[in-house]
Amino acid sequence: SQTIHQWPATLVQPVGSPLSLECTVEGTSNPNLYWYRQAAGRGLQLLFYSVGIGQISSEVPQNLSASRPQDRQFILSSKKLLLSDSGFYLCAWLTGTDTQYFGPGTRLTVL
Amino acid sequence: AQSVTQLGSHVSVSEGALVLLRCNYSSSVPPYLFWYVQYPNQGLQLLLKYTSAATLVKGINGFEAEFKKSETSFHLTKPSAHMSDAAEYFCAVSGLRGAQKLVFGQGTRLTINP
Numbered sequence: 001s002q003t004i005h006q007w008p009a010t011l012v013q014p015v016g017s018p019l020s021l022e023c024t025v026e027g028t029s030n031p032n033l034y035w036y037r038q039a040a041g042r043g044l045q046l047l048f049y050s051v052g053i054g055q056i057s058s059e060v061p062q063n064l065s066a067s068r069p070q071d072r073q074f075i076l077s078s079k080k081l082l083l084s085d086s087g088f089y090l091c092a093w094l095t096g097t098d099t100q101y102f103g104p105g106t107r108l109t110v111l
Numbered sequence: 112a113q114s115v116t117q118l119g120s121h122v123s124v125s126e127g128a129l130v131l132l133r134c135n136y137s138s139s140v141p142p143y144l145f146w147y148v149q150y151p152n153q154g155l156q157l158l159l160k161y162t163s164a165a166t167l168v169k170g171i172n173g174f175e176a177e178f179k180k181s182e183t184s185f186h187l188t189k190p191s192a193h194m195s196d197a198a199e200y201f202c203a204v205s206g207l208r209g210a211q212k213l214v215f216g217q218g219t220r221l222t223i224n225p
């Protein structure tokens with residue numbers, strides 16, 4: 001069966017520090033992958049999606065970037081974090097039945 | 112462009128009462144529609160989805176939703192609320208092709224009173 005992992009589960013970082021969040025999927029190959037952010041009072045917002053290795057689409061201009069170095073790995077990064085980057089980051093993958101399944105999420109607090 | 116509106120950011124019902132969470136969508140093409148549930152500090156769990164096979168969709172935990180094209184609605188219901196249903200619920204829409212990005216409503220927090 002397929003599973004999706006996110007690492008780390010929680011993270012507290014100072015403003016201006018770098019960021020790397022990792023998402024990995026097991027049990028499938030070449031899935032569409034997605035990064036969402038859930039910020040207080042702002043609902044769930046799609047940040048990036050990827051349809052294959054090295055293929056990244058950005059949905060909103062921001063301080064973040066994404067990469068897909070391997071088929072089942074999706075990484076969210078920042079060179080310098082802002083206070084506004086705080087939130088709950090969710091990774092998802094698209095199944096063959098057109099359904100997105102979500103990982104457990106990473107809680108990021110920028111101080 | 113697709114959009115989703117969830118009416119009521121907070122809904123409170125008594126244990127054993129009917130749960131009704133409202134969702135209206137806007138889409139220029141026949142959409143896929145989803146309901147997800149989120150428990151505190153967890154990811155989203157799929158409750159059910161509509162993909163045009165049947166207008167009444169049954170999901171997990173006793174929930175169901177009815178797709179009404181004329182009303183552009185996809186309301187979520189459960190006949191009898193349980194304390195464990197307390198969570199945040201999200202309605203979402205996606206297109207049928209391409210990247211199939213999800214557009215979410217703002218969410219409805221469901222509280223169950225004993």
